Amino acid sequence: MAYNHIDIDFMDTFYDGNDEFKGKMISLFIEKSPDYMNDIIRYLEQKSLEDLAGVAHKFKASIDFVGARKFKEVVTEIERNAKGGDLELITDLVGSADAIWQEVISELKTELLKLRPE
Amino acid sequence: MPKKNKTNFKTIFVVDDEEVFLEAVKTHLSTKYNKANVHCYHSGEDCVANAKHKPELIVLDYHLAPEGSSAMNGLQTLQALNANKSTAHVVILTGDDSVQVANDTKNHGAFDYIVKGETAFAKLDINCNHILRQIADTKEIEDFKKFKIGFLIIIVLFIVTLYYFTSVI
Numbered sequence: 001m002a003y004n005h006i007d008i009d010f011m012d013t014f015y016d017g018n019d020e021f022k023g024k025m026i027s028l029f030i031e032k033s034p035d036y037m038n039d040i041i042r043y044l045e046q047k048s049l050e051d052l053a054g055v056a057h058k059f060k061a062s063i064d065f066v067g068a069r070k071f072k073e074v075v076t077e078i079e080r081n082a083k084g085g086d087l088e089l090i091t092d093l094v095g096s097a098d099a100i101w102q103e104v105i106s107e108l109k110t111e112l113l114k115l116r117p118e
Numbered sequence: 119m120p121k122k123n124k125t126n127f128k129t130i131f132v133v134d135d136e137e138v139f140l141e142a143v144k145t146h147l148s149t150k151y152n153k154a155n156v157h158c159y160h161s162g163e164d165c166v167a168n169a170k171h172k173p174e175l176i177v178l179d180y181h182l183a184p185e186g187s188s189a190m191n192g193l194q195t196l197q198a199l200n201a202n203k204s205t206a207h208v209v210i211l212t213g214d215d216s217v218q219v220a221n222d223t224k225n226h227g228a229f230d231y232i233v234k235g236e237t238a239f240a241k242l243d244i245n246c247n248h249i250l251r252q253i254a255d256t257k258e259i260e261d262f263k264k265f266k267i268g269f270l271i272i273i274v275l276f277i278v279t280l281y282y283f284t285s286v287i
Contacts, residue, residue, distance in 0.1 A: 010236065014236070014239070018149065021145050021146075021149065024141070024145065025138070025141070025142055025145075028137070028138050028141055029138060032137055032138050057181065057213055057214075058135075058136050058181075058213075060213060061136060061138075061139050061213045061234040062136060062138035062139055062142075064234065064235060064236050064238075065138065065139075065142050067236075
């Protein structure tokens with residue numbers, strides 16, 4: 001099954017066929033990423049751009065483990081623009097990141113079900 | 119044909135304040151070097167405090183605390199490890215693609231500087247192989263030195279014994 005956001009071929013290469021490791025990282029991303037997304041939205045609302053850049057920086061490294069390149073690009077843009085201070089652009093980017101993130105999570109849950117059928 | 123690396127890591131430290139990345143590096147290294155004890159720390163302070171475990175490899179993040187925080191960053195951690203005469207090979211693994219930070223950490227003895235990304239683990243694996251080769255070479259030199267000393271002692275003992283018996287006879 002092809003997904004819109006997560007790159008399964010990349011993940012299979014990255015985890016070298018180790019489905020246990022792959023499943024562990026998908027679960028961890030599903031568990032931890034809501035905190036990052038909530039912080040991004042909260043810091044934007046508070047116009048706390050330094051904190052926003054910090055949380056985006058921290059978040060982006062973990063996105064590689066689920067092969068969600070487009071999502072990583074948007075989070076990287078949030079970090080870059082938060083350092084620049086263009087609030088209107090950042091608001092658009094955060095909206096876009098939130099929408100993509102929800103799709104990424106949905107795709108990851110589908111993939112996780114394949115790895116760990118209930 | 120290249121020499122096969124028989125040396126393995128005994129103790130590895132992974133230092134990162136980001137939970138997902140920390141877990142990924144830990145699992146990757148634990149799988150690859152299954153005889154090694156992989157210790158995880160969220161701060162440079164914890165890493166330095168536990169340096170007594172004498173890790174051969176430390177995978178160290180650079181940004182270990184929010185901007186303006188008094189907590190140690192990767193460079194300060196590296197400096198503290200140097201001050202404690204740590205012999206660990208330190209690989210900086212960071213999301214910060216900065217020439218300044220890369221130069222600063224390498225000037226303070228970091229083995230390498232890797233930017234987090236899709237190829238980071240492949241680069242880390244290459245570094246690990248180089249570090250293991252270096253450890254094996256150092257051990258070989260030390261073993262040879264020990265052999266030389268042992269051999270010299272035997273020769274001296276032989277000469278002394280020979281001298282003793284010839285003087286008695």
